[in-house]
Amino acid sequence: MAPKITKTSLILGFGLLLSTGVNVAQDNVVQETVRLEIELLSSSGHLHFRGIEVASGNLLVEIYENRRFRPAWTDLDQVDELLTAIETTAADGLDPADYHLEQVRTGYRQLLAGDVTTAIARAELDVLFTDSLIRLVYHQRFGKLNPYTLDPQWNFRRDLDGVSAAAAIQSMIDADSLLYRLQSLFPRGRFYEQLRQSLARYREIEANGGWPEFPEGPTLKPGMVDNRVPVLARRLAVTGDLDTDAVAAADTTYTEIIEAGVRRFQKRHGIDVDGVIGPTTARVLNVPVSRRVRQLEINLERARWVFDDITDNFIIVNIAGFTAYVVRDREVVWQTRVQVGSTYHQSPVFRDEMKYLVLNPTWTVPYSIATKEILPQIQSEPDYFAKRDFDVKDRNGKLVDPESIEWSELSRRNFPYTLVQRPGPNNALGRVKFMFPNEHAVYLHDTPSKSLFGRAERAFSHGCIRVEHPFEFAEILLGADGWTQDRFQEVLDSGEIKTVFLSKPMPVMLLYWTAQVDPGGDVHFYQDIYERDQRIEDGLDSEFVMDLPESGD
Known part of the structure; x- marks a missing residue:
């Protein structure tokens, strides 16, 4: 069993190094002291100095083991760039204190003044700077919070592009310009940058009295x-x-x-x-302006969660904003109003790929809707089926005459049928649905409930996304393949149920943002209809916890 390493044994070990008769160079002494610090961290899981606790644990150990414990921060310009990067994190809605701002600033000044004269002090600063860098890299790349802890169904990618975490951090340390490499980690693109600019503007309004x-x-x-x-x-x-x-x-x-x-x-x-x-x-x-500032900080965090996982072309639905966008070459080329899930049937946040469209779709009614909502209507309206285009199928998929069924004897626990609505203008899915098969059974579709698009708040569905101008959307997706409005209309008039595949699947992201910037540069704020902001706000205000994504090695 290996002997237990403590802070006291570390100091004694350092004293032994200095008392040897061998003329050990100062850098070698620092290297050995770093080793002792890292071994203490490895054995105990904790390392405290300069009023902070090192939080990056096993990753920090791996980085220094790969370096054979050589100090990483031998260039003062590099430390200066790290300090600058920490100081500017507030512009992204992050807290500089999470990255040891005061300790790094003090250490940098001491190094400049030549006041760091012992190997222990140099080793502690080296480990401090590396821990700060690790924290910074992960928050810039992935956000402070792990979205999976807020939503277990979260399925956006969260890794380091096929490299190990230790290798990624080492590449930062070795970069010619640490500041440039750090800044390049932030989600790039108009969506994020305009949110960042809006935060600066609203903070200025706040500073001027609101x-x-x-x-x-x-x-x-x-x-x-x-x-x-x-x-x-x-x-x-x-x-x-x-x-x-x-x-x-x-x-x-x-x-x-x-x-x-x-x-x-x-x-x-x-x-x-x-x-x-x-x-x-x-x-x-x-x-108050302080609330708007906080909304922007919350949604910048949301942006860090997803903008590592986008391509140049994609579809975004902002659930809280009741709007869908088509993005090509990272520019919005089309948008439309949508209806989303009610507060009881909330639309999920997830990513998938749209593969095909169905014209003149049928609607197979989910069991819960059939038994909770439609069955009571059937039982209270004797002519229900005469007014609506539903077929009834038994468990074997065979058509059953609805007049032959004793509906009054059925219940939510006793309902051995499937309801299928035939294609047509009254179909709940409208005349077209946009499919990206997923475990939520959620997709985009047309709707006969057109009047609801005139309302500002449009949370009416069972979770699917209803599109105001579905055939404009369809032409955006399929126009390059020769699909026009006239061609769509021909299929609709024929009554044929037709599946049309996209030439290339297109990423779809259902997101929930209560603040965003529109293509014209105007910042929009939306009601938190699902009450999801508070947990993110609490997380941003919480103590730092290192929650590392999976490495790509």
Whole structure:
């Protein structure tokens, strides 16, 4: 059994090194001291110094073993770049303290001043800097939180592109510019960068005192005269929804110019765009800037979870924003309103690949919907089947005449049938469905419930995503293969159930973001309909825990 290593034995070991008659170079002494530190970490699982606990455990051990315990931080410029990277993490909604900001800053200053004179001090700083780098790399690449702990069905990739974690960190240490390599780890692309810029802007608004509170009062409509109008104009101007010239000209009349600013504000905040300041708009106007800053930080964390796992071309559905996007060459080329799962039937967050479309689809009713929702309607409406296009099948898949069934004797526990809705304009899936087979049985589809797209909040489905303009979407996906609106219509008119495969499967990501930036650069904030923000906020505020993704080796 190996002897137990303690901090005391480490110090004694260092003293033995200095007391030998051999002329040991200082760097060799530091190397041996690093070895003792790492052996202490390996044997006990803990390492404390300079007021911190080293948290990267086995990975730190592997890195130094691969280096044969040679110090990693022998270049002060390298340490300076590490410090700069730590200081700028706040711009991404991360906490610099998680990366030992004060300890790294103090150590850097001591090294500059030549005040680090002992091997123990140099070894501790070396290990400290490496632990800081590991923390930084993983948070920049994957986020502070492990999304799997929030959602066990999470299936986005979370690894290091086929290299071991130790090799990835070593490549950072060996880079000509550590800062450049670190910055390149952040999710790149417009979605992330515009969120980051919005965070900076809203923090600036917060630093300047935020925005004025819109006073309570009766509903305010365009054309009315009200003493609150100048306050409304100033409030809109702070967030860029109204030009500052309009503020200077504002009196107590609610003008068309101010109405346009209100409509822009309403659109950006996912509320009914009517220009009327009712209770909902008044409440949203008075959400404090600190809350908006926090929303941006939360959604930057969400972005770090997924933007390591995207290609140049993909489909995104923002569940909280009730919008779907088609992205090509990382630019949004098309978008549409969607309806998503209700709070009781929440749409899941996951990634898959769209493979085909079905025109004139049938709808096989899930057992839970058939027994909980449709069966009571059948039992209360004698002519239910005469009004709707349903077939009834037994357990062998054979058609059964619904008039031959004693529906009153059936229940949720006794329902030996399958309901299948025939193709047609009244089909629950509409005239087309977009398939990316998955364990959730969730997909995108048309809907006969078109009127619901006029609502600002559109959480109505059983989990699937209903698309407002499905055949525009279909043409975006299949246009290169010769599919036009006329060709789609021919198939619809024929009544034929037709499956059409995409020439190349296209990644689909169902995400849940309560803040995002639209293609025009305007930041949007959405209601947290599924109440998922708080757990991320709590996680961002929690103590640091190293939760390493799988290595690719």
